[in-house]
Amino acid sequence: PLFMGEQLCDVTAETFGFRWVKWTADKGFFLNGNHHYFHGANVHQDQAGWGDAVTEAAQRRDIKMMKEAGFDFIRGSHYPHSPAFSQACDEEGMLFWAEAPFWGIGGYRGDGYWDCSAYPVTPSDTAAFEQSALRQLEEMIRIHRNHPSIVVWSMSNEPFFSEASTLSGVQRLLRRMVERTHQLDPTRLAAIGGAQRPLGENRIDRIGDMAGYNGDGATQPDFQQPGIPSIVAEYGSVTADRPGDYAPGWGDLAANEAWRGVPWRSGQAIWCGFDHGSIAGSALGKMGIVDYFRIPKRAWYWYRCAYRGIEPPVWPTQGNPAALRLEVIGNKEVWADGTDDVQLLVTVVDSIGRDLSNNVPVDLCVTNGPGEFPTGKTICFRDNSDIRIQDGKAAISLRAYYAGKCIVEARSPGLKSAIVSIDFVGAPAFRPGQSVEVVNRPYTSFIRETAASLQRFGRNNPTFATSHLDGHDAGMATDECDSSFWQAAVTDDAPRLTIDTEKMLEVKRLRFLFPPVKAKRNFTIEISNDRQHWQSLAKVELQGEQTIYEWKADDELSEPRGRFVSIRWDEPETAMVGEVEIYGIVCR
Structure with missing residues (x-):
């Protein structure tokens, strides 16, 4: 509570819980006294159309999708996620690796684009950069530390993607971040995420209390039984458009059947749970087991079968399209306050309702009431488009900022349309002719104005x-x-x-x-x-x-x-x- 004198001005309540975790270098991870080898996924928070402006409901759907596939651990790649995400992990029973945004992506050049050095190459920039990194780390810990789902704080992801002359700066900043973490929260370990380089005497994995190794770090000899608690923070990295292969995509974890786990390792997390936006080429953004629009690829069904024993559905095949099926995924009543939304899933079917893999053009249109897509009141799905229909399915989330009944119609030339209604609540009522109408926002694909460089x-x-x-x-x-x-x-x-x-x-x-x-x-x-x-x-x-x-x-x-x-x-x-x-x- 916040008082001004004796007057109550504001109050906030925070739910918290208790759990006991133990990380060990030789026996792995223990949860509430029991040994537990976790299977997890990396999760970016952005979604098709809405980017990072996702609702709390959409974040919870993501967590539930990973849980449904049998995963019990999420790495919040590679920046602090919202408090709503941490709360949903608490309530859904998902272990959460929370990560600070000291993040390299594969380049070494000076500032200016994605391929720049993770640590600044200009000496005059280093003090402000380190101050910013420490401030963001502190904010993450102070905001999220009462969430029992969080079992570790991560300082980074692959910060070694920095210009060679800055390596001492990278190491210094990581040490400062670990020290600050210990000051702010002595109950959790400070991890170095993406710590698989450099090799040899300059390695950074032991700067923290534990390490997460990506990719070939799972099998590099330097990082076998490293003497500190460790996980495989990323494995897989299989680029695929939906539907993809019905396979786990173990990557280097297939060597020596390391995917089964080893006694000293605490767990493993696939790269990655969902496709995501990427300025570094679309191939980098298509490594999820669920696509950007939140439709599972076949790899997701493989994991659900392996971890939960649920057989995959019958895969759709080409046929004679007759109609569209439109489904609403979300609450019966949807809050119109920016925290809630629904996902709409449209499927091409034949005359007896069987799913088909035909990629016909589909338009979703708000025909009455409140409600908007990222592109306005209409969104158009096309084969081989950024807004795509693949394997006979398309999806997008819908939200509103007025209360009322929203009518959405799915249309395709020559096929029977489908109509659904969604009830939005908790806001002023939508009044045609009086309320602010949603304007269409045509999608424009990003094209870098300057020529691509070698x-x-x-x-x-x-x-x-x-x-x-x-x-x-x-x-x-x-x-x-x-x-x-x-x-x-x-x-x-x-x-x-x-x-x-x-x-x-x-x-x-x-x-x-x-x-x-x-x-x-x-x-x-x-x-x-x-x-x-x-x-x-x-x-x-x-x-x-x-x-x-x-x-x-x-x-x-x-x-x-x-x-x-x-x-x-x-x-x-x-x-x-x-x-x-x-x-x-x-x-x-």
């Missing part, structure tokens, strides 16, 4: 190998260290090194540095979108004393596109790489 990839990107000799791990081929290199085991009959740029690229140039050997090297350079289907770029034979090889795209031919670059050797004796540099343009 960027370098490889350094600190996830790197995978079929084998390695002790002291010559896969990550040493992308660590930008002159004295280290990857080398395959002599027993490896088909040695291969693969770099995941994590972006879809038009590849322009590749540069490989090798340690000298006596024998000839024979290898093939390949590129792929999915690590399953490979396109050969070059078959190479080098003399042993040649330590540099460069490949360039043919200007007269279209540049190859792909996310993964791989080198495949004919024999293990010469399978070794000192550094891989990948130059390309990020595809939209």
Whole structure:
């Protein structure tokens, strides 16, 4: 309560709960005294059309979707989520990793765009940057610390994506953040999220009380039994449009069946729960097991079956469309105050109501009463559009700022329409001709005005190998260290090194540095979108004393596109790489 003298001016109440957690370096995680290996998902909060301006109801639906698939842990990637999100995790029984926004995304340049250094490269900016990072960390802890679902505070995600000269600044800031966390909340651990680089003596994972390793960090030798509590904070990263494959997408967790868990590890979280917006190319934003419009991909059904024993539905097939089915997902009465909304799901069906995978054009229209889509009173779904219908389904959320009955109609040329009504409450009544009418807001796809620039990839990107000799791990081929290199085991009959740029690229140039050997090297350079289907770029034979090889795209031919670059050797004796540099343009 807040008083002015004896007059009560304001009051707020906060619900809290009790639970006991214990993180260990050798036996994993314990919840209320019981050992618990958790299976989780990374969750961005933005949704199609509305961006980050999502309602509390929409955030709760996200949490419930992850729970329905059998997940019991969410990593709030990669910034503080709203208090409503934390409250919904409390009430839905979801463990929550809350994260501060010290976040690298894969670039090293100066300020100005997404590929900039996570830590500032201009010395005069560092004091204000660190102050801002510490302030946001403090605000996150003070706002959310009474939520029992939160089991750890994370300082970062992949802050090593910083210009090399700033590494000492990255380490200093992380130490300051850990110290501040201990001051503000001594009851929870301070984690370093995305701590899988650098390798060796400069590693950052042990700066905090525990670590979360992304991607190849699950299998890098440096991070096996690291001596502190740890989790796999991201695995998978499978890019797919809906419907996608009925598969888990384990990624590097498939090695040695690590997806089953190991005794010293506390849990694992898939990258990621939902597709999200991305300025760094659409491929990066399509790694969810649920799409941007909140329709599950087939991977979501795989997890629901594996974790909860619920068989998947019959997949829709092509047929003769006859009608549309329109469903409302949400409360019977919907608050018209900006905190509540409903999701509308439209499905193409045949004459007897069976789901079809035909992608016909669909318009959703508010024909009467309050209610609006991100684009106004009408939204249009088209195949191969940003506002898309895929596999015969489309969805979007609807909200209102007036009370009253909203009528929505789903239309498609030649098909029977579908109509639903939604009751909005808790606001002034909508009065036609008197209330402010919703205006249409046509969607405009983002196109960067300046020309796309050539960027370098490889350094600190996830790197995978079929084998390695002790002291010559896969990550040493992308660590930008002159004295280290990857080398395959002599027993490896088909040695291969693969770099995941994590972006879809038009590849322009590749540069490989090798340690000298006596024998000839024979290898093939390949590129792929999915690590399953490979396109050969070059078959190479080098003399042993040649330590540099460069490949360039043919200007007269279209540049190859792909996310993964791989080198495949004919024999293990010469399978070794000192550094891989990948130059390309990020595809939209």
